[in-house]
Amino acid sequence: MIQQYLGRFDDDTVKKQINNDIEGFPAMFYVVETNKEDILRLWVSHGGDISAVHEPSKVPLLAFAIMHGEDIQADTTIMTATLLSLGASPELIPSAFYSPYLQDLPEHGPSNDNIKDLTDEQKSWCKDVARGKLARTCSLSQRYYLERAAKTKRPSRRQHQVAQRMNAEPLLGIANFLIGQTTAAKALLDTLLAHITEPGKKPLVLVFAGPSGHGKTELAKRLGHLLSLELEVVDCTIFNREMEMFGPRHPYVGADRGTPLNNFLSKHHEERCIVFLDEFEKTSPDIHKALLLPFDSGDYQDRRNLDKVNCSKTIWIMATNAHDPIIQDFSTANSHVLFSEEDESETKRLLKQLSHKIRDDFRSHHGAPITGRISEILPFLTFSVGEQSVIVHKALLELGRKVRQPVNLSEGPGEKLLGNVRLRIRRDASVCRALAESEYHSDLGARSLLAAAEKIKRLLVEEYLKVDEEITERGGMSDFFLDVNGGEVTVNMVPPKSR
Structure with missing residues (x-):
């Protein structure tokens, strides 16, 4: 539908207007807000600017893609990875947030002493409320992709030229x-x-x-x-x-x-x-x-x-x-x-x-x-401890997506007794590392790490069933937190009054 709409205008008109502001925000922010990779790629192919910035706050598009996950209560890792693959600079985010990626971020973000590049004008947006929100939303997977992009040499102009002529430009971002x-x-x-x-x-x-x-x-x-x-x-x-x-x-x-x-x-x-x-x-x-x-x-x-x-x-x-x-x-x-x-x-x-x-x-x-x-x-080499941890995190995100779906008490294939659950990870690096170190086997690779997600699922179900009230379709969302205590990963439900 979007492709058909853009096709009604000539290329020059599209390129002139595709990055216009809408109610104070560049159009690209609304594209990223959809959290859909195909729409983002389509917009960029018509001239969408991945380096767009919200001028009043100076927040760059890449940072918005990460922080927006809190507003829509959804994982935005694929949008982060896609923006990086399309050339968005990880340097727009203070490196203390993602290097090294296998670390738990402080609740309110790294301190001024740890953010050595905060004086950079491009990072002036990262303070106070924005810093805390970025710390809450920049997940282990996103930190991994940010650090990886920061360490990866950008494709040369000739590589871009060849890929573009052969309609293979997306290939340049495959590592992301x-x-x-x-x-x-x-x-x-x-x-x-x-x-x-x-x-x-x-x-x-x-x-x-x-x-x-x-x-x-x-x-x-x-x-x-x-x-x-x-x-x-x-x-x-x-x-x-x-x-x-x-x-x-x-x-x-x-x-x-x-x-x-x-x-x-x-x-x-x-x-x-x-x-x-x-x-x-x-x-x-x-x-x-x-x-x-x-x-x-x-x-x-x-x-x-x-x-x-x-x-x-x-x-x-x-x-x-x-x-x-x-x-x-x-x-x-x-x-x-x-x-x-x-x-x-x-x-x-x-x-x-x-x-x-x-x-x-x-x-x-x-x-x-x-x-x-x-x-x-x-x-293809065996995975490092950090890579193992990110694979576990990816599996936990998928588990979180499934249990977030609504309860369905109708008998049949659509029946779903475990639902309306928000699964949160308090210290994602520590939790995922503990699970990776206990489950990874080099002969099985990612398959052995999927067992970690199954282990968490069993713990979650046990806690879910301890609640002394019937499962209903009209019940609200319940929060369950993953944490690590003494090297053991725990799952605990947050009482409604303390949420």
């Missing part, structure tokens, strides 16, 4: 949406930009190598989302023969139907798309042989009608955890460099070494022909 895997995201960005700058007949063939639950699928999905590309996920554990993956040819039974992968490739003839081959280490030599031609020249034959399919624009991703021992040993031995993000050149050198080791191991598992067609190998 992931937890951990900074090096993998940067390597993916560099590889993709190089590929689209000088495209050829050969498709891009990548290996995502790393332990289960460490972001391989998430990065592929985020890539598809940012570039608006369709993604086909193939579970390689269920195929033993190439006929099962791609489909039989005539005169065999089923040739007319094809398979999901065969039909996906045919549908995207000469189009950009992504094929994610999950658990590739489970595939057979029969399947490897069938992939050689598509990987090499982009040529494929539709099994249903034998038509030629050009999949040279397909991005092939082979995800594997077969090389976990190599990656985990390497991560442990070089953790002081890999997780500090202080020496980028040394990190690149080490990761290049790791990629070579993985390539050798891949060749020993799958043979030279398919290994020789790989464009790049991207190692």
